[in-house]
Amino acid sequence: MVLLGSVFITIGKYLGITDPVTTVNFISVLLGSIAIPVFYLLVQRICNDALTSVLASFILLFNPLFLDACSYGINHAPALCFLLLGLLSLLRFQTSENAAALMISALYFGLMGAVRLQDFILAFPAIACLFILNLQESPNRHNKHKGAYFFLFITMISLIIILFHLPYFFCDHTGYAAQAKDFWKIGLSENFRGLFSKPLIRSLSYLTAAFSLVGIVCFGAGLLLMAKFNKKLLAFVMLWGIVPLGFYGDIITSAPRFLNILLPAVIIPISVVLAHMLRHKRMLWRLVAMISSLLIILIPLFYTHQTFIRRHHYALIPDYYRWVGQLTAPDATIISSDDSVFITYYSKRNTLLRPVGIRHLSPNELNGFKNKLDTILKNKKPVYITNSAFILYDHYHEFSDLMQKNYHLIQIGKMPLELWYITPFNPQLHMSSLIKVEKKGLKTF
Numbered sequence: 098m099v100l101l102g103s104v105f106i107t108i109g110k111y112l113g114i115t116d117p118v119t120t121v122n123f124i125s126v127l128l129g130s131i132a133i134p135v136f137y138l139l140v141q142r143i144c145n146d147a148l149t150s151v152l153a154s155f156i157l158l159f160n161p162l163f164l165d166a167c168s169y170g171i172n173h174a175p176a177l178c179f180l181l182l183g184l185l186s187l188l189r190f191q192t193s194e195n196a197a198a199l200m201i202s203a204l205y206f207g208l209m210g211a212v213r214l215q216d217f218i219l220a221f222p223a224i225a226c227l228f229i230l231n232l233q234e235s236p237n238r239h240n241k242h243k244g245a246y247f248f249l250f251i252t253m254i255s256l257i258i259i260l261f262h263l264p265y266f267f268c269d270h271t272g273y274a275a276q277a278k279d280f281w282k283i284g285l286s287e288n289f290r291g292l293f294s295k296p297l298i299r300s301l302s303y304l305t306a307a308f309s310l311v312g313i314v315c316f317g318a319g320l321l322l323m324a325k326f327n328k329k330l331l332a333f334v335m336l337w338g339i340v341p342l343g344f345y346g347d348i349i350t351s352a353p354r355f356l357n358i359l360l361p362a363v364i365i366p367i368s369v370v371l372a373h374m375l376r377h378k379r380m381l382w383r384l385v386a387m388i389s390s391l392l393i394i395l396i397p398l399f400y401t402h403q404t405f406i407r408r409h410h411y412a413l414i415p416d417y418y419r420w421v422g423q424l425t426a427p428d429a430t431i432i433s434s435d436d437s438v439f440i441t442y443y444s445k446r447n448t449l450l451r452p453v454g455i456r457h458l459s460p461n462e463l464n465g466f467k468n469k470l471d472t473i474l475k476n477k478k479p480v481y482i483t484n485s486a487f488i489l490y491d492h493y494h495e496f497s498d499l500m501q502k503n504y505h506l507i508q509i510g511k512m513p514l515e516l517w518y519i520t521p522f523n524p525q526l527h528m529s530s531l532i533k534v535e536k537k538g539l540k541t542f
Contacts, residue, residue, distance in 0.1 A: 098124070098172045098212055117442065118415055121170030129167035129174035133158050135181045136361060142188045143232055143330060143365070146372060152390060153368035157360060159394045161401040162307045165521040166357045168408050173357045176216045179209035180358065184227065191231050196246075203250050207257025214258065216358045219344055223337035223362075230329045290347045300346035303353045304363065306522050309396040311389050312367055319366025322373060330365075338362035349492070350455055353520045367393065403524040413515035418443035420512045421531055425481055430473050432482035432534070434489050449473065449480070453490035463499050470504075474536045482506075484530040485514060505535040 102121045109120030133154055141150040157163055166173040183205035190198035206224065210217035228247055290296055305313055323331040338359045345355040374386035407413075421431065422444035431440045433448040440448050449469060452462040473480055482500075491497055500506060514529035 098170075098175070101175065101212075102170065116415065118170070118412070122168070124170050125167045125174040128178040129163065132174065132178040132181050135178065135185055139181055139185045139188070139361075140365060140368065142185065142192075144369065144372075148375060149368045149372040152371050153361075153364050156308075156312075156364045156367060156390075156393060159398060160307055160360060160364075161397045161405075161521050162303065162353050162356055163360055164401075164405060166354050168405070169517050171354065171517075172213045173216075173354050176209050176213035177357050177360070179205045179212060180216070180220055181361065183209060184224070187224070187227060188232070191228075199246060199250055200253065203253035204257060207254045207260075210254065210258035211261035216341070217254075217258075219341040220337065220358060222340050223333055226333050226336050230332065232327075232329050232333065289344070290349060292343070292347065294347050296348060296351040297342075297346040300342065300351050300356060303356055303520060303522075306400065306520075307353075307356075307360075307397050308363060308367070309393055311396070312363075312393040315367045315370050315389060315393065316363055317366075319368070319370035322370050323366060334362050334365055352518055354518065397522075401521045401524070404521045407524075407526070408515065411513075411515075413513050414439065414517070415443050417512050417514045417529065421481070421483065422446060424509055424531055426479050429479040429481060432470070432480065432486055434486040436483070436486060451482075451486065451496060455490065455492050457493055458491075458495045463495060467499060467503065470534070471536070474534070480534040481509070482532050482534055483514075484532065485516070487532065500534070502537075504537050507533040507535065509533050 101124050102117075105120045105124050106117050109115075109117070109123075114120055136157055137150045137154040140153040141147060144150070163174075163177075166177075183202050186198050186202035186205060190196070190202060206217060209220075225247075228250065229243070308316065320331060320334075323334065341359045342356070345351055345358075371386050371390055374382045374389075377383055377386075418436070418439045421440065425431070425444070425446055427445070428447075430447045430449050431444060432451050433440050434451055434453050437448040437450060440446055449466075452458045452466050470480065487497060487500070509531045511528045511530050513526050516527050
């Protein structure tokens, strides 16, 4: 994503677009747009039916979770695009004598792993299922050498992913290893809730809202239809949906954008049953299918259109940090969490990174931050913190307790801020405060 961001920012400068947020957001816009016709071609190859492909494409196109991921320069839309391209190329390999299609497929999956490695790992069982089962009849040569092809396939994907990670090893091997270890720790042991949890219920509610109850009913009917007519497709779709949902749905940090990787697995059964009903001899079933199709698309959009209209008309994130720059002195320091780049670019202010994490924050981390903050305040430099930086990544309230016990927190003002990581089904506008931090007295944590 860093490389893609650099390329798009460079192209934007040549086109006269100076705002990097606009150009980086366009990564998701462009690759999300490419994903739609690719999904059409993929479903057409899987189902051998143009009507099913059309329905699937339109449902994905208007799905609020997909539109949400395409609104910002995050890596979910590119990962989904590369996944769909890889699956399409893999299907082409299975129906041809051309091994180049296998190499192209490996390239796309490698790019997916480079963009969002965890999504590739979670999608790999479905990819392997597609490779092994052959949803369509393949030439005998492929069946005879399937093991060798699969080994070559995995090797190429791994090499491409490793290639994109090599700079980390050359720059700071120890730092990269520490980050990988910490990622494993907070991603699994401290973040994963188990197989049945409140986050899973929340994730299922996101999917229900994204497809409506009508869509969920059609999804169940589509699974039954595939179980009767195409068990291979059923196995592929189930693996594609259950494995990512089993992980992303059961982490404490579960969010709607994580579910983008499994949206096609939900859409395919829905499209299969809708197309089946549209071909029914009885007019009643065709009418039910047409109404259901409209409801699946329109009901979720009804609850999210205000969010997308607001995003279309306003750039609340850049505007907020410009406002922070206007209200603070040039020598001010802004305490940041994951918004330091926005503060540096739009506010033109120095930043002090606060300790963050879903885990418990250690006393060393908190004391280290406090010492840095005390030094800045001792030099009579103004310090501020935004409300979002104050409350985020502080699951056990250890950072907020430190700040409230040791410092005076004075609200300066409020400004609308788009919280891009929350559900688009909540149209309520978030007001984020700018808070000035002043020394209360010398204390130790």
